[in-house]
């Protein structure tokens with residue numbers, strides 16, 4: 548996006564890509580259909596040490612701008628819910644669109660070209676100077692440029708090209724790097740919950756998960772090693788080691804009232820039978836072993852209110868303690884990164900090194916699940932492309 552914007556301004560642009568093709572993450576994204584943006588982009592859908600930083604770029608290149616580009620290229624798309632826009636056909640359409648725009652803007656692309664080192668004269672890398680300011684050493688020769696835009700992404704899924712090189716560059720030029728952490732990533736467990744999740748692996752329920760003062764009500768997926776699904780992935784961006792996660796399995800109901808109702812309406816019935824009208828049977832079977840094993844075959848009328856009350860509390864707030872996350876191997880994004888204090892929010896240019904820019908995921912701006920990370924990549928790329 549940055550290359551396209553700069554190319555359209557008549558700049559001579561070279562994209563240096565270490566992989567054998569560009570846009571690998573786009574191709575893999577959204578299950579192969581690329582959730583390319585979201586209809587409801589708001590600054591509060593992004594995490595950053597400076598929550599205001601993302602506002603300028605997001606307001607100058609909006610989701611509507613990207614949608615217009617997608618429509619210009621005749622790419623069919625749909626809203627999967629909650630404003631998440633996906634390609635009807637394939638993520639390949641988005642990469643093809645960007646490549647077509649690059650070609651039209653005269654952008655050159657060099658793949659299998661990895662940046663190894665950068666050399667710059669103390670103050671010669673300036674966007675408004677015509678002399679060549681930076682020497683870019685790669686495995687495929689040395690290049691010179693007046694402006695250099697770092698768009699190396701994060702550490703997630705290393706096989707897709709993510710590298711820590713952008714963070715090294717930031718440090719080389721005196722920019723602060725905030726601690727990195729895998730985000731939008733499943734939780735793993737090593738306690739008794741691991742056996743439960745293993746047994747229920749593949750099962751998805753609509754639940755509210757909460758931790759660190761944040762809550763997400765979306766599907767939760769049980770996996771072989773713990774929990775995943777949109778609600779859990781969203782929460783993982785806020786969760787810190789050692790924190791408890793509270794899972795509300797009946798997010799739209801007061802479980803105490805519900806169980807009281809069971810007892811009144813079906814005094815001879817079993818708790819598992821009644822609960823199975825509201826939750827998957829396999830899940831109820833596991834909850835029974837965990838929370839009311841002694842009363843598994845006891846008629847509801849005979850189960851003490853105290854026991855039902857405790858079960859209700861657990862249903863509305865099951866306390867779970869993840870051992871950790873699946874890490875960068877499966878994380879969709881990297882939290883943290885190049886500290887925004889050292890960057891201009893209007894242009895993404897380094898405040899300490901004129902002519903050096905950082906865009907996309909390498910910057911300490913991380914979106915929620917739902918197309919926000921791509922929108923940040925497009926928007927930050929666009930604003931840098933306007934000035935490089």
Ligand SMILES: Cc1cc2nc3c(=O)[nH]c(=O)nc-3n(C[C@H](O)[C@H](O)[C@H](O)COP(=O)(O)OP(=O)(O)OC[C@H]3O[C@@H](n4cnc5c(N)ncnc54)[C@H](O)[C@@H]3O)c2cc1C
Nearest residue numbers: 565572576577582661662699700708710907908918920921
């Ligand atoms: C599996 C998966 C699915 C995702 N799905 C979505 C989704 O549907 N919607 C959404 O909004 N976000 C999604 N994301 C997140 C999104 O892909 C990223 O936030 C986004 O791609 C970041 O863009 P970027 O340009 O900053 O970095 P990247 O897309 O990671 O691109 C960085 C590029 O830099 C190259 N590179 C790195 N180091 C060097 C070097 N030294 N020299 C040369 N080249 C180098 C890499 O090879 C790579 O091609 C997903 C992520 C993953 C992993």
